[in-house]
Amino acid sequence: MTANEAQREPVDNRDIYDITFIGAGPVALYGMYYAGLRLTRFKAIDPLEETGGALTALYPEKYIYDVGGFPKITAKELAQHLHEQATQYPHTLCLGERVESLERGDDGILSITTQAGVHFSRTVIICAGLGAFTPRKLELPDVERLDGHGIYYAVRRKADFAGRRVLIVGGGDSAFDYSMMLEPVAKSITHIHRNSFFSAHEDSIRKVQASTVEMRFPFWEVKAIHGDDHVTGATIHQTKTGEEIDLEIDAIIFNLGWLTSLGPIVDWGLTLDGNAIAVDRRMRTNIEGVYAAGDICTYDGKLKLISLGFGEVAIAVNNAKNYVDPRAKVAPGHSTDKHEIALKKASRKTKQNQPKELAVPPTKH
Numbered sequence: 633m634t635a636n637e638a639q640r641e642p643v644d645n646r647d648i649y650d651i652t653f654i655g656a657g658p659v660a661l662y663g664m665y666y667a668g669l670r671l672t673r674f675k676a677i678d679p680l681e682e683t684g685g686a687l688t689a690l691y692p693e694k695y696i697y698d699v700g701g702f703p704k705i706t707a708k709e710l711a712q713h714l715h716e717q718a719t720q721y722p723h724t725l726c727l728g729e730r731v732e733s734l735e736r737g738d739d740g741i742l743s744i745t746t747q748a749g750v751h752f753s754r755t756v757i758i759c760a761g762l763g764a765f766t767p768r769k770l771e772l773p774d775v776e777r778l779d780g781h782g783i784y785y786a787v788r789r790k791a792d793f794a795g796r797r798v799l800i801v802g803g804g805d806s807a808f809d810y811s812m813m814l815e816p817v818a819k820s821i822t823h824i825h826r827n828s829f830f831s832a833h834e835d836s837i838r839k840v841q842a843s844t845v846e847m848r849f850p851f852w853e854v855k856a857i858h859g860d861d862h863v864t865g866a867t868i869h870q871t872k873t874g875e876e877i878d879l880e881i882d883a884i885i886f887n888l889g890w891l892t893s894l895g896p897i898v899d900w901g902l903t904l905d906g907n908a909i910a911v912d913r914r915m916r917t918n919i920e921g922v923y924a925a926g927d928i929c930t931y932d933g934k935l936k937l938i939s940l941g942f943g944e945v946a947i948a949v950n951n952a953k954n955y956v957d958p959r960a961k962v963a964p965g966h967s968t969d970k971h972e973i974a975l976k977k978a979s980r981k982t983k984q985n986q987p988k989e990l991a992v993p994p995t996k997h
């Protein structure tokens with residue numbers, strides 16, 4: 633009997649899952665689908681109240697153009713498709729819980745502690761994205777005061793900007809995507825950027841430049857924000873020439889990047905590389921049975937893209953499956969062959985003894 637087989641013996645009355653995903657963002661959702669296809673018993677834990685991670689929390693109405701199969705799709709819609717795909721197999725979703733600690737016991741079982749209790753699993757796939765993320769803010773006196781009163785760091789609802797005069801700040805993809813997205817609904821858009829180059833996709837830049845958006849570039853910055861209870865204007869200036877303009881606006885959207893922090897993850901004994909977890913080509917971390925995928929993981933050549941995260945989590949799930957059951961192949965075959973069979977088997981198992989959609993409270997301390 634191998635060490636892994638020993639772990640599959642029922643050692644006690646703990647409710648031990650095969651795979652637990654930490655996070656329920658796009659990458660974990662795709663991993664859940666894959667875990668179902670491989671007939672594992674899996675759960676996902678996330679502090680947010682809905683699945684989708686950054687897609688639903690940060691930019692639900694923004695269009696995504698670079699996910700295979702969808703020429704153009706809003707983040708919210710992509711998250712909905714992923715949720716639907718993820719939840720067609722028996723699963724457990726624990727929302728509103730943040731994982732605080734992860735420990736591997738002497739018997740190889742992983743204890744995953746949240747504020748609600750302890751979850752047990754043979755393997756864990758960490759898909760915690762950037763951990764906790766907060767927007768980078770401009771150090772101007774009125775920024776904090778007017779936060780939420782005309783100052784935005786993400787667009788959650790396009791309708792909030794309908795008929796309004798909007799100032800968009802930034803030269804990256806988010807700034808250009810917001811310009812394209814709001815141009816049809818806003819009364820006017822001024823878009824400024826402080827550098828001499830953009831980091832957005834060339835096609836997005838071309839589209840915005842050809843639209844009614846008023847671009848001010850290079851070296852334009854916000855100098856002051858005006859308004860008592862709500863933003864009513866801003867002074868912008870060209871830092872090289874000193875030219876200044878007072879704009880009457882109703883909203884400013886800053887896109888200055890995000891400050892990220894791994895939070896409790898730094899204390900789990902994982903090998904970190906900067907703000908990310910180092911993984912090998914099988915998405916394994918330095919802790920046996922613990923894998924990482926998506927924005928949280930890093931390796932030579934890593935790109936933080938949803939499409940890449942899908943591939944990484946498929947690798948992680950297939951290796952986790954083989955870890956739990958060494959007789960199972962790492963290479964799974966194709967879903968065109970496996971999908972229907974897996975669904976039938978999963979539904980037979982559910983009828984026999986598996987809980988359905990489980991809102992099972994974790995074991996309390």
Ligand SMILES: Cc1cc2nc3c(=O)[nH]c(=O)nc-3n(C[C@H](O)[C@H](O)[C@H](O)COP(=O)(O)OP(=O)(O)OC[C@H]3O[C@@H](n4cnc5c(N)ncnc54)[C@H](O)[C@@H]3O)c2cc1C
Nearest residue numbers: 655657658659678685686730731760761762926927937938
């Ligand atoms: C404004 C913006 C626009 C973007 N546009 C694109 C685009 O067009 N195309 C593209 O490919 N990518 C884009 N990205 C990047 C893309 O959103 C990420 O690559 C993707 O969300 C990564 O998915 P993930 O599941 O790894 O992480 P996330 O989406 O960040 O999800 C991680 C989840 O883990 C949870 N979590 C964190 N810590 C814990 C913990 N301790 N316990 C339990 N759960 C935890 C979080 O609550 C979150 O739900 C964009 C990002 C931003 C910010």
